[in-house]
Amino acid sequence: MLYPPVTKAYAAKALHRLKDLAAATKTVVELALCHGAVVAVAYRADNGQRGEVQPNDIVAHLADAVREEMRLRIDWLETDIAIFMTEASADHSLREGEFAPGVVLSVNGAARVLAQKLHLLRAPLPPNATDVRDAEFLLTKISVSTPGQIKYIYARAFPDTPMSEEAEKLIRRVFHARSLAKA
Numbered sequence: 001m002l003y004p005p006v007t008k009a010y011a012a013k014a015l016h017r018l019k020d021l022a023a024a025t026k027t028v029v030e031l032a033l034c035h036g037a038v039v040a041v042a043y044r045a046d047n048g049q050r051g052e053v054q055p056n057d058i059v060a061h062l063a064d065a066v067r068e069e070m071r072l073r074i075d076w077l078e079t080d081i082a083i084f085m086t087e088a089s090a091d092h093s094l095r096e097g098e099f100a101p102g103v104v105l106s107v108n109g110a111a112r113v114l115a116q117k118l119h120l121l122r123a124p125l126p127p128n129a130t131d132v133r134d135a136e137f138l139l140t141k142i143s144v145s146t147p148g149q150i151k152y153i154y155a156r157a158f159p160d161t162p163m164s165e166e167a168e169k170l171i172r173r174v175f176h177a178r179s180l181a182k183a
Contacts, residue, residue, distance in 0.1 A: 006072065011084040014066055014076065015099045021062045022102030029059050029103045031077065033085045034110040035141040038077050039134045041116050050104065053116045055129040114138040114150070115157035121166040132170065139174040147171045 006014070022029045028050045030041040040059040043050040063077050073079065088094035089107050096105055106113075117135035125131055144150060150171050154163050 006076065006080040006084075008084060008087070010070075011080050012099075014070055014072060015081070015084075015103055015105075017066050017070065018062055019099040019102035021065055025058065025062070027054075027058050027062070028101065029062065030113075031081060031085065031103065031105050032109050032113045033082065033089065033105075033107045034113055034138060036082070036086075037137065038082045038085065039113055039117075039138065040077065040130070041113055045101070049101070053119055055120055055125045056131055056134075057126040057129040060128050060130070110138055110142055111153045112157060114142060115154045118150075118154050118163060118167040118170075119158055119161065121170065122161075122164040135167075135170060136174055139171060140178065147175050 018029060023045070026045040028043040028045050030043065030050065032039045032041060040056045040063075042054045042056045042058050044052050044054055046052075059077075066072065067074060067076055085094060085105060085107065088105075094105060094107065098105065114135060117131050117138065120129075120131045121135070139150065142150075144153075147168075151163060154167070
């Protein structure tokens with residue numbers, strides 16, 4: 001089925017609906033525009049503010065509910081909202097808290113978002129969480145030359161929490177692939 005492009009007003013309406021659903025589940029959804037892609041980060045809501053990071057499977061569930069209710073395309077966050085955020089960022093009209101308290105929009109926070117995603121790898125993730133895929137995407141795009149720099153980014157965000165073995169394996173795998181691609 002072909003879907004027409006979503007207007008700026010309809011994208012805002014969808015984000016408002018996502019905000020309402022997120023607030024009802026005591027979740028804050030961060031939609032971070034990183035390297036041209038929207039990466040979703042979920043947090044437990046702490047008085048409407050971002051609390052502890054949690055797997056983003058809740059975001060997929062909430063986005064599906066909005067999609068069905070508003071008859072949006074299946075990838076509306078990755079397409080329509082990416083376009084909405086890119087255009088709003090380009091004309092300097094993007095406001096982080098416009099859809100608060102349930103949804104926060106951000107741009108150029110790839111290092112911080114990567115640290116959040118790596119932090120989640122301390123425990124098994126739900127099957128429909130995209131956090132590992134998001135971390136891998138960010139690792140391929142971020143402009144650092146060594147795994148040590150990634151560890152430094154993580155340590156700045158989580159100074160009292162050591163990086164998990166899963167996160168270190170992912171970093172080694174991505175940097176190995178990066179080195180093969182350069183060869």
